[in-house]
Amino acid sequence: MTGHGSSYSEYDTSRSAKLFGRVRPIHEVLGGGKVADVLLWKNWKVSGALLIGMTFIWFLFEVVKYNFITFLCHIAITTLLVFFIWSNSADLFKWNPPNIPENILHESEMREIASTFHIRFNQFLSKFLEIAYGRDQIPLFFLAIVSLYALSVVGNYFSFLNLLYLGILSMETLPFLYDRYEDYVEYFVGEVIQDLKRKYKTIDSKFLNKIPRAPVKEKKIR
Numbered sequence: 001m002t003g004h005g006s007s008y009s010e011y012d013t014s015r016s017a018k019l020f021g022r023v024r025p026i027h028e029v030l031g032g033g034k035v036a037d038v039l040l041w042k043n044w045k046v047s048g049a050l051l052i053g054m055t056f057i058w059f060l061f062e063v064v065k066y067n068f069i070t071f072l073c074h075i076a077i078t079t080l081l082v083f084f085i086w087s088n089s090a091d092l093f094k095w096n097p098p099n100i101p102e103n104i105l106h107e108s109e110m111r112e113i114a115s116t117f118h119i120r121f122n123q124f125l126s127k128f129l130e131i132a133y134g135r136d137q138i139p140l141f142f143l144a145i146v147s148l149y150a151l152s153v154v155g156n157y158f159s160f161l162n163l164l165y166l167g168i169l170s171m172e173t174l175p176f177l178y179d180r181y182e183d184y185v186e187y188f189v190g191e192v193i194q195d196l197k198r199k200y201k202t203i204d205s206k207f208l209n210k211i212p213r214a215p216v217k218e219k220k221i222r
Contacts, residue, residue, distance in 0.1 A: 026179050039175045051172050058165040139200055 030036035037043040038050065060066045083098055090097040131144050155163065178185050 026175065026182070030175060039171055040179050041172075041176050047172060051169070054165055054168050058161060061161055062159065062165075138204075 027036045027040060027042075030039055034043070034046075038047050041047045060071070061068065086095070086098050089095070131140055158166070
């Protein structure tokens with residue numbers, strides 16, 4: 001235990017670079033806005049409500065086996081009954097009648113959502129093609145292949161809702177735990193990355209360097 005503690009102390013005091021070359025705080029990496037507050041549990045009410053809501057939906061459809069169409073119909077029926085009773089009994093009980101807005105979803109909000117989706121999808125597609133070309137990113141290429149294959153294997157044993165719930169659960173817990181135990185995570189993950197780099201250099205020198213590659217054309221500056 002003493003040797004391990006001393007190695008961690010040396011790592012913690014001598015290393016200034018963050019994990020994966022990160023310079024900014026984890027809150028800024030996650031966007032620095034309301035989404036980052038939710039993922040890091042700085043707005044614990046919204047974070048808790050999101051986690052409880054997703055857990056309820058997962059339990060409803062995966063454990064109870066509630067049908068999705070039936071669920072939507074029941075929600076619509078309940079909404080109609082609530083608004084019907086509310087509007088017709090407002091005069092009797094002297095309640096304020098429900099106000100129905102003309103525009104529930106504004107055009108500007110829909111454009112913002114579509115624009116954000118368009119930008120993120122283009123970024124993903126551009127990165128995907130960049131990895132597929134394999135230009136000076138052989139480790140990232142093999143990592144993408146292995147990750148996608150592992151995801152395809154996992155997909156055979158889990159439904160889409162299970163994977164979605166697992167993803168949201170990870171997003172709600174891993175950033176928070178990393179932010180709280182950052183030094184410990186960076187130490188242990190750094191050790192693993194160094195070990196993987198050593199193994200990759202061995203494979204690269206024995207096999208990958210012997211694979212012929214086409215010459216890379218220089219980009220023309222317009």
